[in-house]
Amino acid sequence: MFQNVGEMILLFWRCLQALPLAWRQRRKVLEQLFEIGNASLLMACVLSLFIGGVLALQTGPVLVERGMSSVLGGIVGLSMCKELGPVMMSVLIAGRIGSAMAAEIGSMQVYQEIDALRTMNINPIHYLVLPRLLAISLALPLLVVFSILVGWTGGAAVSALNHDINVSFQSFFGNLREVVKPQDVLNGLAKSLGFALIIGVVGCHQGLSTIGGPRGIGRSVTKAVVNSIVLILIMDYVLTRLLMVFDL
């Protein structure tokens, strides 16, 4: 997996160089955005609601026992926006969209569609990779905002309805507003942008390097998902540390 990191960095660099051409690919970016939203919104909603709920369920009774139920909103709020929202959504999107990127581009590779593009002097990086990378970089942070909001709601709902916790909506969000600063949300968004680039670059790179016929496509898809999840978790630590250094 790691011997490809150089190639992936190169691919990313080529996309950065191609950024001035992005406007020409706007239609494909929109198509991709639509596809990502369509494939993931419902799942993101369910996932976030339950993650927020479980978070409240786990921490709530412990805090109540110690008479600290007033800080529950802050705890759920912070964990959701700095860690769980970005990481959960990235893992979900890696499985749902990173895999699709590897499969689509991989099958184009296997069935010589990419060769055909090259003979027509169309750069596959501009035509295939750039729009996907742009779309996921826009979509994932948006999805994370959505996930954070839904997660907070889930946490608040469980806190209010569970008899062992019994923290009202008002006090939950009151504490959350005190603790969570806009910069904490930005922190989560910055991370999710990093994760989006990982998913996009890994998925497209795996697709482009597919070999060995139709069976190769399956291998590329599996590798794309596994590798991007591993890289996301490693980068999560690195980015968290970096953001701390810069006091964000």
Add this chain to the structure above:
Amino acid sequence: MATNQNSGGVRISVRGLRKSYGGHPVLKGLDFEVAPGEIFVVMGPSGSGKSVLLKHIIGLESPDEGEIFVNGDPVHGTQITDKYRMAMVFQSGALLNSLTVGENVGLYLSEHRLESEENIQRIVAEKLDLVGLSNLQHRTPSELSGGMKKRVALARALAVEPQLILYDEPTAELDPLSAITIGEEIYNLGQRIHVTSMVVTHDRDLAFGVADRIAIMFDGEILLVGSPEEIRQSTHPAIREFTTANFNLNKTSKAP
């Protein structure tokens, strides 16, 4: 972008071309020239390296040794497709499955913004007519038969108005009548726009029907280059066997 002053067919020179995959030699030192406007057929059995040769000529693969020139410009190390308009008709068609037939045919023109949207529509319809597939613009490739895909691929190549066109087994998987249509189109195109054509095939009828010259390729080597007449009269045993093989099946069963 392809410049228009470079119109008309190009000259192809192949010098000492060698290529191995994983230590297994596939092209074992090829040397030949294709003149501007010529229809040059490379004929040989499956696995002799014909597709690999075409991929080298259009720059999809790089040689281990040797060089290929288009009008004197080396194919490798330069962006040859920037300078000359070339097209390849892939064996499987290689149509983009995510696009419609019409978008496939017009892809070169629309991606490089060479024509207005209206003109592209007109050219697409014209090229599809030419290959006998009128009014299929809005279909998707997955709805087409193998033979139709190949004809769409030909239409897509024609839309490039190429100076060099490479055909990989253009008649394989086609019924005899479609094969004749394709053969006629290859021939007429050469006459009409003086494109240089290189056809790779194991179809003898096609080869002898359209070729100005034929190269016989066996196992990564070119055994003979000559006019169809010269090839017919060759006394080389392997060539004779290949060019005269007939469908006389040996019907004695070897199974017990």
